[in-house]
Amino acid sequence: MTQTENRLRRRHPLVQTLYDNWPYILALILLWRFPYIVADITNSEVSPDSPRVVSEAKFWQGVMIEVFTLGVLAISYNLMFGFTGLISFGHGVFFGTGVYTVAILVSKYQQSFEVSIIIALALGVLIALIWAMASFRLKGVYFAMFTLAFAQIFYELSKISLFDFLTGGDDGITWTAPDWINAVRNRLTLYYVAMAVFIFAFMLVRRLMNSPSGKVLIALRDNPVRAETLGFNIYLYRTLSIVVSGFLATFAGIMHTVNFRQAEPTALGLDRTVDPLIMSLIGGIGTNPGPVLGAGLLRIGEQFLRKEDLQVDLNFIIFRLSTTVDAEKYWAVALGIAFILFVLLIPYGLIGSLNKTWIEIRRWGRKYFYNPLVRKYPQLATWAEPFTGEPPEVAKALAHIPPEHDLKGWALVYPFAAMNGVTAVIGVLMGLLSWSWRVAVSWMLFLLLISVPLRIIALGQRFQKKRTG
């Protein structure tokens, strides 16, 4: 058996699936063991006997439950915005349906918890259907505005005193979740239930997007006219996307209300659109793991960044520049600025940019370490599949692009080459300014460090510009 045949040998489908999805499997194992890992690290109890005690491990379980909730919401948002190209400003209406239906049914009408969940989901799907049917003639901005108006109607109605007997007006409703899933008494169970729902949502959308219907949704985003001309009933597919998205968002709402045991008008507000939007943007819209990554980064990062006053030590940039920042007040501003910067500079988010950068790197690989095997069998170039999720067609197309520049020697010294003259001059200048060789050296190192990812992102963007023309 030659080397070529060895590399082309067929694996068992299960083995191949596991091999392709190893990052997800790793993440799954980590999430499964998360409460115990945290308990080990912080040396605290996983589930204390007394419900009043909030150990470190229990606190982090709560954070992760929120991450799962927001993750489901972001996945649902990404399905509409990232995959189908429908800008929704009214995801709050689904989220709020989940929150309010369960809270109202359990607290005001004494229904059982399970029944109210089913009713809430059915109601969410119904509202999604109404939404889809009412908006089927609307496109682009008009659709966005319709969703905004539609959601705001529910938001305004939940606030006014007219429906106090149902919604509790501005104060909202407080209710009690059953013991087995109560976030106070039995948080570990809730953690695993939330994780199950989250995995269900992730797999659902992933399966949908890998199916032919999913490809039609992407076609709907990229070129609706062409999709229609090819004979697809675009309204049907739009409805599919909206209904699945609404179903998942309702699920997220239910998880939210189970976790916090209350229902407030903010659950219906614009914040429920802003949050998943920012998360999808930071993670990467139009990618499967993107929104989840965004949700995790924001919610967990918040725990570290928002808690205490931030001692910003910029001594290494300019001598004697250190200040204390009120993190609690700055958080929202910083989030908004990050939002703008991401849209302007990294529009496809972390995962999206990574995808594009991987493609670029693979191109380099073919350029610099020219491989006749890949040239002959382009499917071999899919070694980065688990990260990228790029269809092999792209790799095939790219395999035949002739090398443009001869940069063989540069591959090894690339990090140093990336730090060009301008950054070096800035480093020297800052060093002179603060009159300290340590500062100068740390500036150089800092610029060296940031120049590599910046350069990679820039390459990805160059590539993206080239492709879109």
Added chain:
Amino acid sequence: MDNTIKRRPTFKIDKNLLWGGIAIAFVVFLLILTALDVNDGKRFSQIVAGGLYQGMLIFMVAAGLSIVFGLMDVLNFAQGSLFMIGAYVGVEVLSGLSNDTKTNAALLSIHVVTFTPIAVTLLVEIGTWLFYRFMSRQSGGVRPSGHLLAKLTTAALVGAPLGVLLGNTVANDLGSSADLIRVIGAVVVTALTWVDIARDPLLFSIKWLFNEISTRFQRGLAIIQGHQALPVEALKYRPSPLPENGVPIIQLVSAVLLSTSLGILFNSTEATTLRFGIAATAAVFAGALAGVVMETVFIRPTYVRPFFQIVLTFGIALVVREVIIYKYGVAAKGTLAAHLPSTLRGTFPPAFLQDVFPNLETSISNYWIFMIMMGLLMMIGVQVLLMRSRIGIIIRAGVQDSEMVEALGVNVRLVFTAVFGLGAGIAAFGGIISAGFISINPVMGDLYLLQAIAVVIIGGLGSYAGTSIAAVVVGITRSVAEYFAGKQFNSTGLAPVAVLVLLCLILLVKPSGLFGKEH
């Protein structure tokens, strides 16, 4: 055989006319419904005026939104933030200007001596430049540079003292109602001046006057001597030999008139008018500047990615709101009512009108009328700008096909920026105007943005007239809904719901709005 197909004569109604008629009929229907229910002139006038002023405030946010969307397909979610920026800048300026009488007197004198002539000269210069840049009928016409110093001196020496004198006289003679008359006088004089500027200043230059006189003189001489005289028209419009060296008289005249009017305006017994005017000016300029910066820094790089543009402006709105919360806190800051001129603080009608019409019973605040007037002024002003000026032609052509306009050699990017700035300025003006009556808080921008979006969508994106009509419709709907909801359900919170339901219904019936293009 008769092969001709007999067709019934078709009656085609213009679609815009139809929808406009329906919109107006809807408003009239609502008003009749309310009038039948209210049976009280005072309350009814309040409802109508309340609806109108709300409509006008919404319009000021929506105007920029509409033109900007029509021209560059950007739905600017940050328009509400610009509205809010206007209000907060106004507050900042007003709190900066002290209430102390001595300071006010000093401020006034400094203002009369320095600011008025400079402002007037600047205004005249900008007007002349705008005229020659965009409005001139002559192609490649020579732009008279004028003598800046001459204008400045004239304005300072003649206009400002005249204005102060006149203002004093008026104030002494008329007493309490002088303020209103001053404002009206200033507005009228300013408007007249601008109308004059809009005409061709070259025709009014000194050279032209000299030319005219000498022509007539020559003609008279010829007649006296018994020759066949040339018609006046043949001599009159011959090109002036050195037009660029002449100081256009109209500029001098308008400098004097403008500074007089400003002098009258600012020489009020209470300096509140002055301070409010300064605050409003600052707000407008701050808003316009913010708009220009927003367009150049954020919107420009994303024209190729329209999908992200909405999201981006949404993010900008978020940041502005959070920054304002960071600086001023979440709590509402109250209104500017204490800073308003006394004329605007009373109720309509004033005492002298009540003497004339004893049956006239309303309880509308003067400020509502002021807001409505300002809204109408903006509405008509922008309409005139769009329909009667060269830049308006460019904007309207850009709305139809901006690439074609670019191909014809117009710098469309610059026009985009200017229009963005204009819309932002109008929104900021709306902000400071509303701040006189409505409590300032960090979410006021979002509230007005929602209504403005409803207005723009109802009117049809890109249609300015549609936006104007829809603003009135939405304002009246809101006000009437507030009345009925308060009466029937004892909950006025239903009013915004009524507007949103109206928006949803109109989108269902006509997906592109009342006057929008079919997409």
